Amino acid sequence: MQISKLIVSSVLSVTLFAQVSWGQIASTELVLGSPSAVSSEAKVSQFVAREDVAKAFEEMGVDPKTVELKLASLSDDEINSIASNIDTLPAGGDGGSIIGAIVFIFIVLLITDILGLTKVFNFTRSVR
Amino acid sequence: MATRDYLFFLCATAALFILSGCVAKDPLPQGKVYPSTSINVPFISPRQDLCGSTSIQMVAQYWQANRNYSPKLSLQELDQRTLLPLKGGTLQVELVSTARANGLIAYPLEPNFDALLSELSAHHPVIVLINRSYSWYPMWHYIPVNGYDTTRKEFLTHFSDQPNEPIGIKTFAELWKRSEYWGVVLLPPGEIPASATSKKFLRSVYELEKVGMVEEAIRSYQSALMRWPEDSDIHFILGNSYSRVDRLSEAEESYRRFLLRNPNHPLALNNLALLLSKTGRKTEGLALLDNAVSKDPEVQKMLRETREEILKK
Secondary structure, three states: OHHHHHHHHHHHHHHHHHHHHOOOOOOHHHHHOOOOOOOHHHHHHHHHHHHHHHHHHHHOOOOHHHHHHHHHHOOHHHHHHHHOOOOOOOEEOOOOOHHHHHHHHHHHHHHHHHOOOOOOOOOOOOOO | OHHHHHHHHHHHHHHHHHHHHHOOOOOOOOOOOOOOEEOOOOOOOOOOOOHHHHHHHHHHHHHHHHOOOOOOOOHHHHHHHHOEOOOOEEEHHHHHHHHHHOOOEEEEOOOOHHHHHHHHHOOOOEEEEEEOOOOOOOOEEEEEEEEEEOOOOEEEEOOOOOOOEEEEHHHHHHHHHOOOOOEEEEEOOOOOOOOOOHHHHHHHHHHHHHOOOHHHHHHHHHHHHHHOOOOOHHHHHHHHHHHHOOOHHHHHHHHHHHHHHOOOOHHHHHHHHHHHHHOOOHHHHHHHHHHOOOOOHHHHHHHHHHHHHHHHO
16 A cells, blocks of 8 residues: 555656646647646546556555556556456456366366266265 | 256257357458468467467567567566466556557557458557457457468467467457457557558557657657648647657747648647747747637646746746
């Protein structure tokens, strides 16, 4: 919790600083029609969203340094798109499907054991 | 009795799944002919939970071999940035942001076969997200799609441990549908997706610029200008990027080209006025600001502040 707050504030201060050094230049975003957080309310909700994502990343086993890297490369829109539903989003990662398949077969056999159609495991008691 | 019901239920469900697989129609758009393609994307063996990282690496190596592009991240860095250990995989936004950190433009593919086949025809490999299993037992997986065989109706993919594994179009359609046809085209600076629209492409490039790769972004904006010469906004965007890296005479030229078509555009007048005052032409800059009018209070404020800043100097 503490760490994620630190990370977010450091990332945020970098972005704010970058904006200041740009002076009064009208940004490209205004022309592309996707203005970033300009009002102070929007900035606060952006801050909160970043903090939520940082926390979720930590809970998913990412070390604090990597959380910082990940957050820095995500745009505001991307942060908003995952902040509220990160737990249910798909995460592609299936290089070795064998374990998954074994688990799957295990469950199927368990069900058929319980139904009394098979007797693969010693610990099951059929409903028959 | 109850057992028989269960059994019936199981069989019925199985039959439903099998049948729904059989009745899949040809998903390709009617009346269009796509040539067979096979893109020579280097193959990397799969590793547990790291298909996101591996997919980026394979596509990056392809571009490294074929264009003036060098990856910014090592395979270890890609792994570290893409992996969510307890989720055992990579989120879609992470795949996109990591590819960007690696110096590639990540263009979100339109979710349909027409866009996919157009990119393959242009020799752009596409990374797609698929679900290898059903939604009640999802097995999400990223794969690079490297080609299409028209006669056999098969996609060529680095699916698993075999390079260029063919997947029949109907199976591919079933697996891809489950991610709502999600895909991304990763391109080196200067290259434009075959299926791109101007604004969506410029936005993807701007994302690259925002993470600090301004020179790379400039190369892509320049290509965009060749592809969509009628889109004058690109001049404004280029003006801003040139200013950011202190290529001031090019920035000035870009703003002036934009103003030729949009003479009273307050944002461009504002930026050019600042640039002129920065290069010792204060009076000319202030004169430009006189022409800048806007009803938007935010813009009015910006113009006022610019005038004050120029006068202070």
